Amino acid sequence: MCGIWALFGSDECLSVQCLSAMKIAHRGPDAFRFENVNGFINCCFGFHRLAVVDQLYGMQPIRVKKFPYLWLCYNGEIYNFKQLQKQFGFEYQTLVDGEVILHLYNRGGIEQTASMLDGVFSFILLDTANRKVFLARDTYGVRPLFKVLTDDGFLGVCSEAKGLINLKHSTSLCSKVEPFLPGHYEVLDLKPSGKVASVELVKFHSYKDEPLHAACDTVETLPSGSFDLETVKSNIRILFENAVRKRLMAHRRIGCLLSGGLDSSLVAAVLLKLMKEVNVSYPLQTFAIGMENSPDLLAARKVAAHIGSEHHEVIFNSEEGIQAIEEVIFSLETYDITTVRASIGMYLVSKYIRKKTDSVVIFSGEGSDELTQGYIYFHKAPSPEEAAEESERLLKELYLFDVLRADRTTAAHGLELRVPFLDHRFTSYYLSLPAELRIPKNGIEKYLLRQSFEDSNLLPKEILWRPKEAFSDGIASVKKSWFSILQDYIDQQVDDLLLEKAAEKYPFNPPKTKESYYYRQIFEKHYPGRSNWLPHYWMPRWVKATDPSARTLKHYKSATQE
Numbered sequence: 001m002c003g004i005w006a007l008f009g010s011d012e013c014l015s016v017q018c019l020s021a022m023k024i025a026h027r028g029p030d031a032f033r034f035e036n037v038n039g040f041i042n043c044c045f046g047f048h049r050l051a052v053v054d055q056l057y058g059m060q061p062i063r064v065k066k067f068p069y070l071w072l073c074y075n076g077e078i079y080n081f082k083q084l085q086k087q088f089g090f091e092y093q094t095l096v097d098g099e100v101i102l103h104l105y106n107r108g109g110i111e112q113t114a115s116m117l118d119g120v121f122s123f124i125l126l127d128t129a130n131r132k133v134f135l136a137r138d139t140y141g142v143r144p145l146f147k148v149l150t151d152d153g154f155l156g157v158c159s160e161a162k163g164l165i166n167l168k169h170s171t172s173l174c175s176k177v178e179p180f181l182p183g184h185y186e187v188l189d190l191k192p193s194g195k196v197a198s199v200e201l202v203k204f205h206s207y208k209d210e211p212l213h214a215a216c217d218t219v220e221t222l223p224s225g226s227f228d229l230e231t232v233k234s235n236i237r238i239l240f241e242n243a244v245r246k247r248l249m250a251h252r253r254i255g256c257l258l259s260g261g262l263d264s265s266l267v268a269a270v271l272l273k274l275m276k277e278v279n280v281s282y283p284l285q286t287f288a289i290g291m292e293n294s295p296d297l298l299a300a301r302k303v304a305a306h307i308g309s310e311h312h313e314v315i316f317n318s319e320e321g322i323q324a325i326e327e328v329i330f331s332l333e334t335y336d337i338t339t340v341r342a343s344i345g346m347y348l349v350s351k352y353i354r355k356k357t358d359s360v361v362i363f364s365g366e367g368s369d370e371l372t373q374g375y376i377y378f379h380k381a382p383s384p385e386e387a388a389e390e391s392e393r394l395l396k397e398l399y400l401f402d403v404l405r406a407d408r409t410t411a412a413h414g415l416e417l418r419v420p421f422l423d424h425r426f427t428s429y430y431l432s433l434p435a436e437l438r439i440p441k442n443g444i445e446k447y448l449l450r451q452s453f454e455d456s457n458l459l460p461k462e463i464l465w466r467p468k469e470a471f472s473d474g475i476a477s478v479k480k481s482w483f484s485i486l487q488d489y490i491d492q493q494v495d496d497l498l499l500e501k502a503a504e505k506y507p508f509n510p511p512k513t514k515e516s517y518y519y520r521q522i523f524e525k526h527y528p529g530r531s532n533w534l535p536h537y538w539m540p541r542w543v544k545a546t547d548p549s550a551r552t553l554k555h556y557k558s559a560t561q562e
Contacts, residue, residue, distance in 0.1 A: 003027030003048035004073040005163050006124045008155040009195035010042045011170040021046030023162045029414040042194040045073050064093040069129035074098045076121030076143045079246040083216045110134045114185045114204040115212040124157050131190040139205050140422045141182030141399025148177045153195030161333050182399050208431045211424040233452040243423030244270045255359030258286040260299025263365025269307045269458040285359050289314040289349040306460050314352045318485045326522050331412040335523035337516050338538045338548035339405050346409040354413035362415050366406045367422035370394035372446045377540035384435035401538050490518045
């Protein structure tokens, strides 16, 4: 996890513009570099480094002797860089996994480069010999990327939008800052003036398709075409374990978020098992957060005892959670209700990890609910086919919601997030299964995933079959949920009259509740006029929901009420 920033064709003094690059300093607390491009005095790169791989030669922009005309700034991890080196005979100059991007580009161009990368990434690649600039982002947008491109060809690119909104330009303020689409690359011509012109935007990978890099994966070819249940369960276990194993690549200490729900518990259990297999020299630290006696704390404690991790509990009260709201919204760059709610706990636990431990590479369970139909409202899907379509829609929009939350809350404290459930090969296999196999069964969501690990003894049975608990609710007590605590506080902060006139003040995505109005006010304070960064609020489907919390749905049953 790092922070990348670049400008092409700036009319303003670069020493003034580079102050914007400091807005993302939290993403890379270990080092910073600001570098002009030879021959293009109005083009430059900025880089904030979190040293996770090759601590000696990992500074960016990356340039190697073999390709002096290539400049690379990237944020991410490429898990198959050694396999690609072996397959194509690449000679690396550094130990940096991202160096493979330069070699792939030289060998086969940008499309093959983006398609062959097994990992999470956003990058800016400059080819001065051919006067091209390339931007690319991984399939699910696990690593963020924003850009602004003016009519006269001034381009700004950054890991977070906050590094672009204050850029100056002669013709106008840079107003249209927008997220770069996941699973795409863009080709831009670089003019002698340093300005650019967009040539094409190309989707290089659809999450339903087996990725091109599967051909050089470490896992053998799986039995295909057979949907025999035992074969499917075996394949799920093999691919998930492989997803965790490849993410062990790190020179810094690995930790794991643990809510005690199915997803984070599976990640933690498999992670600890594999760390033992490769003789990692330190114990796995797991981290749970919640209010006193919250369901998540109690469940996480059981899991940690079962797997034998070094477990940390972060207990917070409602006042601490409420005080964090503004800094959380500033970090997130969104006002989505459920994203803000769920981010507060994740932000506070990340703050604890940074201050109190030496864990830097943090595993988490994001992506599972979208992939394996884990949300409560999937019980109401009219048909397996519609449930499958909804799963794909959620995956497509992850970069606006859960993936955004997970990146910003951890990156705000200089941590690097790893999400094995969003492994390209694992997700494409799961989505290839018949729709009826993936739906909730016997009143239990994620039935197939739970069934696949039933005989593994990785987790206690009551955890493996624990009902879905929204993270923003599980961190609070059963008596009073986190969203109720927030709403009670906000009810005193927002006047009824303000809410009545909300649609006039905020015509795009108008707030319907005092809570959403409160978040919107804070967002507009930091990012005025940028409400289109959120196309729509996250909300359950097929139910008449007025609130995104799982606890408001009729199907919801707390484990303590069973």
